Amino acid sequence: MTFQEHILQGIPVDLPKVKSYDPAINHAPKRKDSLSKAEKELAVRNALRYFDKKYHAILSEEFAGELKTYGRIYMYRFRPDYKMYARPIDEYPGKSLQAKAIMHMIQNNLDHAVAQHPHELITYGGNGAVFQNWAQYLLTMQYLAEMTDEQTLTMYSGHPMGLFPSHKEAPRVVVTNGMMVPNYSKQDDWEKFNALGVTQYGQMTAGSYMYIGPQGIVHGTTITVLNAGRKISKTGEGLAGKLFVTSGLGGMSGAQPKAGNIAGCITVCAEVNEKAVHIRHSQGWVDVVITDLNELVVRIAKAKAEKEVVSIAYLGNIVDVWEKFDEANIYVDLGSDQTSLHNPWAGGYYPVAMSYEDANNMMADQPELFKKKVQESLCRQADAINKHTVKGTYFFDYGNAFLLEASRAGADIMAENGIDFKYSSYVQDIMGPMCFDYGFGPFRWVCVSGKPDDLEKTDAIACKVLEDLRKDAPQEIQQQMADNIKWIKGAQENKLVVGSQARILYADAEGRMKIAAAFNMAIANAEIGPVVLGRDHHDVSGTDSPFRETSNIYDGSQFTADMAIQNVIGDSFRGATWVSIHNGGGVGWGEVINGGFGMVLDGTKEADKRLKAMLFWDVNNGISRRSWARNEEAIFAIKRAMKSEPNLKVTLANSVDDSLLSNLF
Ligand SMILES: NC(=O)c1ccc[n+]([C@@H]2O[C@H](COP(=O)([O-])OP(=O)(O)OC[C@H]3O[C@@H](n4cnc5c(N)ncnc54)[C@H](O)[C@@H]3O)[C@@H](O)[C@H]2O)c1
Numbered sequence: 001m002t003f004q005e006h007i008l009q010g011i012p013v014d015l016p017k018v019k020s021y022d023p024a025i026n027h028a029p030k031r032k033d034s035l036s037k038a039e040k041e042l043a044v045r046n047a048l049r050y051f052d053k054k055y056h057a058i059l060s061e062e063f064a065g066e067l068k069t070y071g072r073i074y075m076y077r078f079r080p081d082y083k084m085y086a087r088p089i090d091e092y093p094g095k096s097l098q099a100k101a102i103m104h105m106i107q108n109n110l111d112h113a114v115a116q117h118p119h120e121l122i123t124y125g126g127n128g129a130v131f132q133n134w135a136q137y138l139l140t141m142q143y144l145a146e147m148t149d150e151q152t153l154t155m156y157s158g159h160p161m162g163l164f165p166s167h168k169e170a171p172r173v174v175v176t177n178g179m180m181v182p183n184y185s186k187q188d189d190w191e192k193f194n195a196l197g198v199t200q201y202g203q204m205t206a207g208s209y210m211y212i213g214p215q216g217i218v219h220g221t222t223i224t225v226l227n228a229g230r231k232i233s234k235t236g237e238g239l240a241g242k243l244f245v246t247s248g249l250g251g252m253s254g255a256q257p258k259a260g261n262i263a264g265c266i267t268v269c270a271e272v273n274e275k276a277v278h279i280r281h282s283q284g285w286v287d288v289v290i291t292d293l294n295e296l297v298v299r300i301a302k303a304k305a306e307k308e309v310v311s312i313a314y315l316g317n318i319v320d321v322w323e324k325f326d327e328a329n330i331y332v333d334l335g336s337d338q339t340s341l342h343n344p345w346a347g348g349y350y351p352v353a354m355s356y357e358d359a360n361n362m363m364a365d366q367p368e369l370f371k372k373k374v375q376e377s378l379c380r381q382a383d384a385i386n387k388h389t390v391k392g393t394y395f396f397d398y399g400n401a402f403l404l405e406a407s408r409a410g411a412d413i414m415a416e417n418g419i420d421f422k423y424s425s426y427v428q429d430i431m432g433p434m435c436f437d438y439g440f441g442p443f444r445w446v447c448v449s450g451k452p453d454d455l456e457k458t459d460a461i462a463c464k465v466l467e468d469l470r471k472d473a474p475q476e477i478q479q480q481m482a483d484n485i486k487w488i489k490g491a492q493e494n495k496l497v498v499g500s501q502a503r504i505l506y507a508d509a510e511g512r513m514k515i516a517a518a519f520n521m522a523i524a525n526a527e528i529g530p531v532v533l534g535r536d537h538h539d540v541s542g543t544d545s546p547f548r549e550t551s552n553i554y555d556g557s558q559f560t561a562d563m564a565i566q567n568v569i570g571d572s573f574r575g576a577t578w579v580s581i582h583n584g585g586g587v588g589w590g591e592v593i594n595g596g597f598g599m600v601l602d603g604t605k606e607a608d609k610r611l612k613a614m615l616f617w618d619v620n621n622g623i624s625r626r627s628w629a630r631n632e633e634a635i636f637a638i639k640r641a642m643k644s645e646p647n648l649k650v651t652l653a654n655s656v657d658d659s660l661l662s663n664l665f
Contacts, residue, residue: 001093001229002083002092003091004091004092004211005140006095006101006252007092007141007145008093008094008145008146009142010063010138010139011050011135011139011142012078012138012139013340013486014261014439014545015055015077016077016078016081017077018062018076018077018122019076019079021078022119022353022575024503025112025117025118025119025334026116026117026118026125026275027117027120028070028072028120028122028126029072029346029347029360029362029585030070030115030360030362030366031071031072031191031195031346032190032191032345032346032364033069033071033364034069034188034192034195034364035192035195035196038193039192039196039320039322040064040067040194042101042197043061043063043067043073043074043196043197043488044060044067046196046197046198047059047063047075047133047135047197048060048063050075050136050139051135052134058122060372061130063075064105066657067080067130069197069623070120071195071364072120072132072194072195073133074119074120074133074134075120075133075134075135075195075403076134076136076270076504077134078133078134078138078215078593079134080118080134080137081139084107084110084111084112084118084231085108085111085113085497085499086105086108086111086448086450086500087104087107087109088448088449088450088451088472089101089104089448089449089450089529089530090501091450092104092145093145094142094144094146094147095146095147095148095149096144096147096148096149096172097146097600097602098149098172098282098599098600099153099172099173099199099349099597100144100405100448100457101425101448101530101577101600102140102144102172102173102209102534102577102578102598103141103144103145103658104446104450104500105209105446105500105531105532105598105655106140106141106144106500107212108135108209108211108212108213108446108500109123109130109205109206109209109211110130110137111163113212113213113498113499116128116250116251118127118426118509119132119226121133121134121137121356122206122250122508123203123206123211123343124203124205124206124211124251124584125203125206125251125252125340125343125585126199126202126250126251126340126343126346126347126348126583127190127201127203127485128202128204128205128206128207128251129177129200129201129203129206129207130202130206130207130209131158131200132157132158132159132197132200132395132584133158133197133361134442135184136158136159136160137162139157140160141164141597142155143160143163144173144387145234145502146163146539147163149168149172150165150167150168151163151164151165151166151172151473151515152164152165152166152170152171152428153172153173153174154174155174155175155176155208157175157176157177157178157179157198157199157200158162158177158200158202158207159201162576163622166413168606169575169610169661170429170572171572171576171577171578171579172577172578173578173579174572174578174579174580174581175202175205175207175208175209175578175579175580175581176580176581177199177200177201177202177208177580177581177582177583177584178199178200178201178202178582178583178584179199179581179582179583180193180199180308180583180590185583185589185590186589186590187343187344187345187588187589188523190589190591191346192198195565196316200582200590201585202582202584202585203446203478203582203584203585203586204537204538204543204582204586204594205362205534205536205537205587205596206323207579207580207582208507208537208580208582208596209578209580209598210444210534210536210580210596210598212250212446212499212500212502212503212504213497213498213499213500213502214252214254214255214258214285214496214498215497215498215502215503215504216256216442216444216504216536217252217498218255218262218494218496218506219257219261219442219487219504219506219562220255220442220504220536220538221255221256221258221268222259222262222263223431223435223483223506224259224398224407224426224430224431225239225259225260225334226263226264226483227266227430227431227434228334228394228396228429228430229242229263231335231394231429231430232333232334232394238264238600239263239264239265239305239333240264240265240309241265241266241303241307241308241467242265242266242305242333242334243265243268243303243304243320243330243331243332243333243334244260244265244266244267244268244269244332244333244334244335245258245268245319245322245332245334245335245336246267246268246269246318246334246335246336246337246338246398247269247270247271247337247338247339247399248269248270248271248281248337248338248340249269249271249276249277249280249285249286249313250271250273250338252337252338253269253271253274253339253340253400254279254286254336254492255285255337255530256286256338257268257269257280257285257286257287257312257313257424258286258311259311260311261287261309261310261311262494264268264309265309265333265334266300266303266309266311266312266313266377267286267302267310267312268296268300268306268312268314268321269286269311269312269314269315269628270313270314270315270320270321271314271315271319272314272315272317272350272356272359273350273356274315274356277289277313277315279315279448280313283366284354285311286311286312286313287310287311287312288310288311288312288313289312289313289315289593290312290313290314290315291315291316291323291390292317293314293320293324293325294468295323296314296321296324297310297325297328297330298525299312299328300325300330300435301311303443309622317350317351317352317353317377318337319352319377319380319384320340320352320400322381323337323380323383323384324390325388325390326384326387327459328642330598331391331392331393332388332393333370333619334394334395335385335388335389335393335394335395335396335398335595335605336395336397336398336426337389337397337398337400337402337530338398338400339380339400339402340400341400341402341404341405341588342400342401342584342585342586342587342588342589342591343588344374344401344405345374346363346369347360347363347619349374349377349378349405350377350429351370351373351374351376351377352381353376353377353381354373361533361663366571366654372477374405374409375408375409375410376409377612378402378405378406378411379409379410379411379412379498380549380552381406381411382411382412382413383411383412383642386403386412389422395423396423396424396425396426396428396429396430396445397421397423397424397425397547398425399425399426399427399428399538399549399586399587400546400586400587400651401424401586401587401588401591403421403425403546403547404547404587404591405572407421409567413645416483418464425547425548425551427548427549427550427551428551428552432551432552432631433552433631433633434480435506435540435553436477436482436488436539436540436549436622436624436626437540437552437626437631437632437633437634437635437637438476438480438508438633438637439476439508439509439540439619439620439622439623439637439641440480440507440508440540440541441444441507441535441536441538441539441540442504442505442506442535442536442538442539443460443504443505443506443507443511443512443515443533443535444502444503444504444505444533444534444535444536444617444659445503445515445516445531445532446466446500446501446502446531446532446534447500447501447502447528447529447531448500448501448529448530448531448532449501449529449530450500450501450617451498451501451528451529451547452501453618454529454531455497455501455502455503456492456500456529456530457522457527457528458493458519458522458528459491459503461515461518461519461522462483462488462503462515462518462593463489463504463647464518465485465490465514465515465518465653466485466507466511467479467485467503467513469481469510469511469514470482470485472577472624474640476633476636480506480508483506483509483604484505484506484507485587486504488505491503491629499591501655502577504536507614507617508619508637509616509618509620509623512615512618512619513611513612513615513616515610516533516599516601516611516615517532517608517612518601519531519601519614520601520602520604520607520608521602521603521612523603524604525574525575525601525603526603530598530600530601530603531600531601532577532599532601533598533599533601533611533615534596534597534598534599535594535596535634536569536587536596536616537582537585538586538594539596539615539622540619540622540623540626541563541564541567541618541619541621541622541625542564542567542568542594542618543564543586543594543595544558544560544561544562544563544564544593544594545586545587545592545593546558546559546585546591546592547587547591548587548592549586549594549636550563552631553614553626553629553631554630555628555629555630556627557629561626562625563621563622564581564583564593565593565595566621567595567617567618567621567622568580568581568595568596568661569615569623570617570618571595571617571618572597573613574596574610574613574614574617575599575610575613576598576599576613576614577597577598577599577600578597579595579596579597579600580595580596580664581593581594581595582594583593594634597614597618599614601612614650616641616645618639620638620648620650622640623637623638623641624650624651627650627652627653628650628652628653629653630653630655635653636653638650638652641653
């Protein structure tokens with residue numbers, strides 16, 4: 001059977017052979033047993049909905065076995081045999097170019113070179129799922145191959161509810177992931193309802209088909225470390241010889257050592273999982289691996305003395321590193337953490353003084369004790385970090401819910417007012433005021449022809465647009481423009497492509513619109529093939545997340561999610577090819593609502609109209625909200641946007657004299 005026939009077949013008529021569990025692949029940890037007997041029966045009943053009754057006897061036992069062994073029903077038997085990767089768009093069957101582009105993006109998210117746990121359909125972040133099971137994948141691909149531009153596919157947390165009549169200008173796919181009635185949005189609710197097969201954690205770009213491998217996070221982390229360096233620089237000196245201590249070499253966190261090298265500092269990144277250390281080291285993303293703390297201390301002293309640019313993986317627990325560096329009096333300039341604390345009880349965080357294997361067993365067999373160990377470890381970690389910050393270390397939370405979980409564990413992490421944390425998040429100090437409030441965010445594109453040549457041409461087009469824009473750009477955004485021009489010039493050389501032919505850079509609304517319009521023109525002139533535009537959800541307008549993306553909103557509205565919901569609705573009727581809205585992502589289930597879009601450029605006039613209408617809204621929605629929250633940089637940006645677009649009219653906030661308030665209550 002050809003690849004196209006496989007796709008068009010959907011769920012196979014004859015049962016495929018049972019698949020053996022491949023130990024060479026990185027698998028999701030066993031999920032905790034969260035269902036009662038009746039709920040387990042319901043989970044199997046739910047799973048069997050996808051299959052003909054004649055197979056129920058075989059499959060019911062098999063699915064019950066998966067639930068017992070892995071805590072979830074993945075339907076491993078139905079994992080396709082063909083290679084999973086983003087094929088050139090012409091290789092997909094179908095009647096809609098837009099739907100074919102979405103298939104390209106879905107397969108990229110499940111590519112073995114890209115995905116964290118590909119057999120469990122997890123792209124990144126430990127639980128960031130594209131689908132809950134393989135039946136959902138097969139059906140979705142079949143629907144996409146059958147659909148026309150007069151239909152819309154509705155995706156409920158990985159489950160394709162079906163094709164509904166719509167129209168050409170409507171999105172081809174509408175994705176929701178993990179949307180819950182608000183009272184059912186605790187970590188344990190995810191465990192239960194995901195095990196039942198009725199919801200999933202879509203992370204940000206996993207369940208929205210917009211992951212582009214590690215380059216997105218390399219770019220974001222480089223910008224963060226560079227700007228953190230500018231923050232601690234006293235005399236304009238750079239990062240040479242300065243030490244950055246952090247943890248995690250997983251899906252996203254693995255970008256830290258590479259970003260540290262691009263930014264030009266010494267990076268120490270602790271990681272407890274030997275496999276993760278090996279992967280990043282063999283990929284050349286981290287230079288040196290050290291397993292002994294004393295050896296690490298000696299190596300750091302040498303690197304500091306020689307102002308080396310070097311990244312070091314320490315195979316072990318981050319708590320030990322912070323404590324050892326305090327004892328050995330090693331000065332840490334920048335500190336952060338990127339363990340997966342959005343998922344603290346199911347493998348995101350490994351407690352100190354326990355082997356990796358023991359921790360994995362304990363989280364499945366003794367979940368309450370494991371939770372206690374995680375919390376004790378977080379308290380110890382916070383204590384050690386506090387000792388360093390007293391000496392001058394600049395510590396920032398990098399959006400992994402470290403401060404949030406540490407505070408819940410009772411760690412000494414609260415500021416004197418008892419409301420704020422002792423340390424700022426990277427959005428409060430760096431990304432918010434320097435990028436998001438001006439509209440700069442992670443714009444990305446994918447050349448779905450699959451041709452590296454196309455990517456090279458789009459890099460050149462984007463660079464030219466940014467250079468032209470920079471000539472007349474106000475002083476306030478010159479640094480951002482310069483950093484991103486430098487990035488795009490070095491992008492080919494840095495060899496950042498893993499999976500699809502994708503690129504990321506930070507641009508504001510004007511930059512995004514002009515780059516996209518130039519791509520559309522190049523497609524119309526047959527210089528390049530079709531392009532998918534998108535962005536990370538971690539952006540100006542897409543995400544309401546009080547401890548991350550919207551942590552620099554101070555009018556109390558950081559706990560509301562109107563912006564993300566408005567954004568996805570607004571994108572959907574302004575021309576997005578697909579839209580998605582998720583609960584969870586980054587900081588955890590129940591902690592964030594985030595959304596995104598994908599837009600196919602095909603060189604037509606309609607695409608040109610769509611990109612202008614949608615990108616303008618997609619950025620300025622967030623700027624208007626940030627300006628209403630009285631963020632100065634956003635007030636500047638929205639006034640500038642109103643000047644450029646007479647149809648934009650935004651309610652502006654009046655400032656209040658502090659002295660009027662101080663005696664009121
Ligand atoms: N700020 C951002 O832009 C941003 C971007 C991406 C991810 N994140 C967040 O960062 C976190 C990490 O993401 P990821 O994709 O790398 O997750 P991941 O699960 O793939 O990697 C985390 C790694 O941390 C290791 N680890 C856990 N506890 C440890 C400990 N005590 N000491 C040393 N190593 C330990 C794990 O073994 C794992 O390899 C997530 O919470 C994610 O949401 C933030």
